[in-house]
Amino acid sequence: MPAPAGFAEIQRAFAGHIRDPEGTPAPADIEARRMAIYRNLFFNNVSSLLQQGFPVLYRCLGQERWDALMRQFLREHRATTPLFPALGQELVAYLGEEREAQPDDPPFMLELAHYEWVEAALLFSDEEASPDLADPNGDLLTGVPMVSPLAWNLSYRFPVHCIGPDFQPQTPDSEPTHLVVYRNRSDEVAFLKINLVTQRLLQLLKGQDQQDPQTGRETLKTIATELRHPDPEQVISFGMGLLDDLRQRHILLGTRRLLG
Structure with a gap:
């Protein structure tokens, strides 16, 4: 009989599945209904937060392409900060350094994302114009x-x-x-x-x-x-x-x- 998975292993499996539901199976000992709740909460919270930071990009892409971008971002990117205000910078880094361009991408996508991120970066900056x-x-x-x-x-x-x-x-x-x-x-x-x-x-x-x-x-x-x-x-x-x-x-x- 196989030994039960350790807590860290369960955490990795759990996180891997909610980031990439199609490519990573859910942990076997978590009820499917509950797992679906976690998946939706995670995706919707991150997507909603980034919609607020990139409202023009969101409207230009439309819901379907935006959702696809969010899925790619969650699946492929590894953030370097846990701070929510810095999440926009993570998306810009992903678009500029990691993501492969898609045929239906607007050609201005990276520049528009950077421009929208700048506004938030200045708003939250600790610098003072004293x-x-x-x-x-x-x-x-x-x-x-x-x-x-x-x-x-x-x-x-x-x-x-x-x-x-x-x-x-x-x-x-x-x-x-x-x-x-x-x-x-x-x-x-x-x-x-x-x-x-x-x-x-x-x-x-x-x-x-x-x-x-x-x-x-x-x-x-x-x-x-x-x-x-x-x-x-x-x-x-x-x-x-x-x-x-x-x-x-x-x-x-x-x-x-x-x-x-």
Whole structure:
């Protein structure tokens, strides 16, 4: 007579079955009715949670394709965190690194999932856009502008901010879509579509050398040099308004406070 299965073995069999009901048999000593309850609770809870985090992707896929994606995710992915708020990041990692694309996948699926995840990531981020980090009223030309840690500079092949059930592009745009997704001081997440020059400006400001930072004017001069603009002062004049607009949106915190 075979020895009874150990508790850990039963746990593995139980978990394997609820993750993959079609490919893994249920433990023999658990009533089928109860096993069905566990299966449905597990699937529905995870699916419902991810629907809330990826509402546009869910509507674009429709129920049948969404359910198939959830089955694949539960069957094939091994999460690295037990935290429910991080489950969306696990789905994005699965789509980008593990899952084989399916013939009926929308071509924008990974990018849209990433864009939707960013909103939740910023909402739950422990980073603070505190005025203590910068002088909110500092001169953005003569001082050193500070980019909020809650402002993410992103580029996508598809216009992810426009995608929905009624607009599902099948080919990428001829030019990438550049966005800043950010959390303001009211803890609201918003986005701003930007051009390449604004993206480069934010990259330069974000990558400032801590030992030898550039003022706003110096950064705009760098931009003018890179553009080979014949009139750098015109770039600086335009840049003044741009810097101020970024501060009004809380993408810039202000200027770096002087120590001492």
